[in-house]
Amino acid sequence: MAKEKKAPRPKAQTPKGFRDYFGAEVTERSDMLRAIAGVYHRYGFEALESSAVETVEALGKFLPDVDRPNEGVFAWQDEDESWMALRYDLTAPLARVYAQHRNDLPLPYRRFAMGPVWRNEKPGPGRFRQFYQCDADTVGAASVAADAEICAMLSDTLEVVGIPRGDYLVRVNNRKVLNGVLEAMGVADEGQQAAVLRTIDKFDKVGEAGVRELLGKGRLDASGAYIDGVGLSDAQAEPVLAFLTSKGADAAATVANLRAAIGSSQIGAEGVDELEEIGALLAAQGYGSDRIEIDPSVVRGLGYYTGPVFEAELTFEILDEKGRKRQFGSVAGGGRYDDLVKRFTGQAVPATGVSIGVDRLLAALREKGRIGSTVQGPVVVTVMDKARMADYQAIVSELRNNGIRAEVYLGNPKNFGNQLKYADKRNSPVAIIEGGDEKERGVVQIKDLVLGAKLAQDATLEEWKERPSQYEVPRSEMIAKVREILSQWQSQPSSSNEVPEGTRE
Amino acid sequence: MAKEKKAPRPKAQTPKGFRDYFGAEVTERSDMLRAIAGVYHRYGFEALESSAVETVEALGKFLPDVDRPNEGVFAWQDEDESWMALRYDLTAPLARVYAQHRNDLPLPYRRFAMGPVWRNEKPGPGRFRQFYQCDADTVGAASVAADAEICAMLSDTLEVVGIPRGDYLVRVNNRKVLNGVLEAMGVADEGQQAAVLRTIDKFDKVGEAGVRELLGKGRLDASGAYIDGVGLSDAQAEPVLAFLTSKGADAAATVANLRAAIGSSQIGAEGVDELEEIGALLAAQGYGSDRIEIDPSVVRGLGYYTGPVFEAELTFEILDEKGRKRQFGSVAGGGRYDDLVKRFTGQAVPATGVSIGVDRLLAALREKGRIGSTVQGPVVVTVMDKARMADYQAIVSELRNNGIRAEVYLGNPKNFGNQLKYADKRNSPVAIIEGGDEKERGVVQIKDLVLGAKLAQDATLEEWKERPSQYEVPRSEMIAKVREILSQWQSQPSSSNEVPEGTRE
Structure with a gap:
């Protein structure tokens, strides 16, 4: 018996915890990233795209002291046995980039970065092992003016992508204040x-x-x-509670409460001063507590950051899986971290930054109906006679040259019903038909597919008769008629049928 | 002696063969990808972003029959021992995606994809292990109208990104013609x-x-x-030479030469017919031989593709490393491949597509001076008095709200010279100065840094006196004066100082 065996067919699926993004999912995200990049750019931040692959050594945290350092990251060995891994965030690469290129970079260095990161974690529902981050950081600025700037930029960013003022709040806290509170409590044991x-x-x-x-x-x-x-005793616990609940009616009241909570701690006083200064800098730029506020109840990240901590929350309510109302919650967070670069150079370099959860922000906009309504497909030019493909190509080319998204049907044209089914699947607003008879008479048939679908659903017989959804127009008037129909069914800009500015011929 | 030892500092560098991209390198590429996406979208193609990680099984080619399947790809094992790898192109993932989602996708399925791919190859000068691809493919269309469409789209794309007509040529060949030639030669042995x-x-x-x-x-x-x-004998070799040199004065002459080269081969005749039809379809859309031509001397990809093969070449001359003139050469290639999906489903699915070498295209535009001239930095607001940071924040905020890219100096402000050095490193066109005296008098100093640099380089003493590069204006006229200066030194749109459309507040 021959030893030959047929290889089984490979399974067509992504690895566990990975997924693909289609059509509007891709373009909505890329539109959002572009809008965010616009704000970051206006604030003087420069784009950085670091390599997706880092040495495990540079990533830190995950040193190859075990056989495979696959805890948290996806890692493998290069031919020379050195370990490489996919980046798990955009901050560790920034520290590496800054340490590597610090002589060529301006000081302070403001940079933004957007792209996928990878986590070797157990996937779950809605929890993927590859997702987008979108960060802005300032390296080398010790002044809290850098923190204030990040907060202002975060506020601008949320509004630019479509979260109106009043639907979000940037909340600011400070790790140093907490340190002061711990001092006041007499908790010195690490x-x-x-x-x-x-x-x-x-x-x-x-x-x-x-x-x-x-x-x-x-x-x-x-x-x-x-x-x-x-x-801890009740008395010992008191300053922490005072800290967490110190938010007052206005910033001045909050600051007064915080000063009381930290007692005579010097680090605590520094932290309160910083919060006060951030408040003053933001007020000078017109950012009031309707956009950014000092809120000591922000605790996320207090363990990680070393100074100011920020969090952006969306304050509108949504229904959770169980139909209960709850606030949408956090979409971005950040703060000051002053020792990441030191790992490489031995020198502490102050840094502060923010990371926007792009996928959560997109989910929020979908929730609010700002994106994700049905996306219009292209105009479909049907094929009535395979031998006249050149005619249909000329039609589709004319449509495109007039800035109208269009395609010719490229499947087997035998069954015309299949062509209309295809147009339906593509969400096409318009189909063009040019049979031999039309060609002879110098006309085309233009089907308004959106109206057709509406009529098929709701119309009475009278309405059906009164509002035909198919028009015969002279070939020379095709563009005008298509434009007229499209203008009625225009959806939002990002998914519209008109070609984006700057890409027309 | 304690066993403690200090961990050595990690090296701040990318793994071998990887690199980072800074500032304009990132934005120029993203502008180009956006422009290309605009064309693809207008042609009815839909965006697809597949997972960067695939099962090794789905990628094909590299099955885990050795301990580590690291030939050509970066691969590693998941916790369940299954092998995963980074994608090495965008075509293998398309085949997997199409096989996985074929019931939900329209047929034919036109999709575009852009993103990094990874190759586990020996890095060399200018040869990186991570680079961008930008593909468009039509799956499920057997008609050569799909191939013609790809060629037209490729031509449009090159012009939209800034390669003028006359500086490029899309050349089309066909593998079937070569098969016919082999038949005519009597070369049947594989x-x-x-x-x-x-x-x-x-x-x-x-x-x-x-x-x-x-x-x-x-x-x-x-x-x-x-x-x-x-x-082979001279006589046997003749048809291949006839094929390679069959390009005539016009398409008709080329086709006649090809018919002669293939003799009575049926597959050869099919190939020539296809080339003729592609030519006719393109002519109907107005694409002449100044943009797209049949050229049997295109041999790249003939071994891989199964039908039409295309290649876009830039025809202008550049100087190579040794100072010799040569044509810039290929920036995109593609063709028809009809059996990629079959691996998964057992059913052959026709497909055709093109891949644009984004980095080569960017290099070409740089070569032509279309991108990459000095990119203007933000307006820098200097800090004369640390205690008045709120004033400077208010100034920078006003500039941004008027759509002007601006930042406040966030380093240690003690040494004013350092602030101007910083502005220089940032390529700032303008610096704003507001000392205590200016504040009192309600004015600001505006330094035209571009003019300043020019004067420092070339000016005579008279010119220097006549054309001051620093202006004192009332605070209320700051925006107008900054605008006036910027309008003189405006560089190209993508790197300009004005915030991109649609991202202003």
Whole structure:
């Protein structure tokens, strides 16, 4: 018996946790990234596209001390045995790029970056192992003016992509204030500090009373499990609670509350001063608390960042999976981190930045109906006679040269019904028909497919008769008639049938 | 002695063969991709962004029959031991996507895709392991109208991105004609066919006489080495030479020459008919031989494709590294390939497409001076008094709100010279200065840095006095004066200082 065996057919699917993006999913994201890049550019930020692949060494965190450093990142060995990995965010690459090119880059260096990142994590529903990030960072500026600028830019960005003022809030907190609070509490032990940090991270979920319990003796979970507490006395826990709930009626009141919470801590006072200065700088540019506010209840990222921390939240309500109302929540976050570059150079370099969750922001715009309505397809030129393909190509070419998105049907033209089904699948607004008879008489038939579909759905017989959805026009009037029909069914600009500015011939 | 040792600092560099892209390198490419997407969209093509990571199985070619399938691709194992890899082109993913989603996709399916691909190859000068591709393909259309459409679209695309008519040529050939020629020669043995294919692949380099030698007895290389020939008789070799040199004064002459070359071969006649039909379809749309022509000397890709083959060449001359004139050469190629999807589904699906070498096209535009001239930086607002940062933020905010790209200096402001050096490094056209004195008098100083640099370089003392490069204007006239200066030094749109349309507030 021969040893030959037929290779089984490969499965046509992405690896687990990966997906493809089609049509409007791609163009809506690219339009959004372009709009964001416009704002970043106006603020003086420069584009950077770093390599998708980094040495594992440069990524840090994931050193190859095990056989395969595949925790969190996708990694493999090069021919010379060195480990490479796909970047898992855009911040670690920035630190590497800045350390590598610092002699050629301006100081401070403002850069933005947008692109996919990869996480070697367990995929789940809506949780993918490749997704987009869109970051802006300023490296080498110690002044909180850099932080204020990022907040202002974040606010502008949200409005430019379509979130109106009032539907979002940029909230600012400061890690140094928390450090001051820890000092005021007399919690100097690092382990205990970390436990306090972990606890306040749950503030969003368990609220003031919950944090109070967790800082003290512990707490009975909703599931009935008992969660051990940090073991602080009520008096010791007080400054943290004061910090988390210090938001006052206005910025001045908040600042006064914070000063009370930090007691005599010097680092705490520095943090409060920074928040005050950020507030003043933003006020000078006209950003009031309707757009950006100091809010000490922002706890996300307090463990990671070293100074100011920002978060952008969308404040409108949506219905969750269970039909309950809830706020849309966070779409961007960032803050000051002053020691990433030091890993490479030994020198601390101040840095601050923000990362926008592009996919969440797109989801928010879809939720609000700002994007994602039915996208119009191209005008379809049908093929009545295969031998006259040149005529149809001439028609489609004329449409395109007039800035109208159009295509000729390229499948088997035998069955005309299939051509209309195709136009339907393509969401075409218009079909053009030129049979032998039309050709002879110098006319074309123009089918208004949107109206046709509407009539098929709702119309009475009278309406049907009154509003024909097919028109015969002289060949020379084709463009004008198509334009007239398209102008009625125009959808939003990004998905419209007209070719974008600057790409017309 | 404690076992503790300090980890060495990581090296700040990309893995071998990878690089970063800065500023205009990123925006010029993204502007070009957007312009290309505009053309593809107008032709009815839909965007597709497939996952960067594929199963090795789906990529084909590189099956995991060795321990690590790292030949040509970057691959690694998932937790369940299955192999994944970075895509090495955009065609293999298209085949997978089409096979996976064929029930939901229109038929024919026109799609475009743009993005990085990765090759696990030895890097070299100018040869990177990550680079961009930009493809358009039509899946499911057997008609050569689909091929003609791709050629027309390629021609439009080159003109839209800035290659004027006359500076490029799309050349079309057909693999079936070559098959006919092989039939006419009586070369039926697959090994010998492959040898002929390899030989004509050298036509570009060794010319007609060289190919004649290589098809026969062999040839003495320029290096003095003797290259064995295929061993065909002169008479047998004749049809191939006739094929390669069959380009006539016009399309009709070329077609007549081709018909002679293929003798009575049926597949050859089919190929010639297809070329003739493509020519007729393009002529009907007004594409003459100044844009697209039948050229049987196009040999690149003839081994890979199954029908029509296209190549876009830039015909203008550049100087090579040694200062010799040569044509810029190929920037895009494609053709018909009818069996990629079959791997997955068992069913042959006709497909045709083109891939544009984005980086080569960018290099060509740089060569022609169309992009890459010095890119203007933002207006820089200098900081004269750290305590008045709010004033400077207000100035920069006003500039931005008027659509002017601007930033405030965020480094240590102590040394004013450093601020001007920074503005110089940023290529700023204008610096704004507002000291305490100016503030009091309600004015600002506006430095025209472009003029300043020009004067510093060329001006006589008289000119220097006559044309001051610094102006004092009332604060209320700042925007108008900045605009006036910018309008003189405007560079090309993509790098201009004005914010792109649609991103202004």
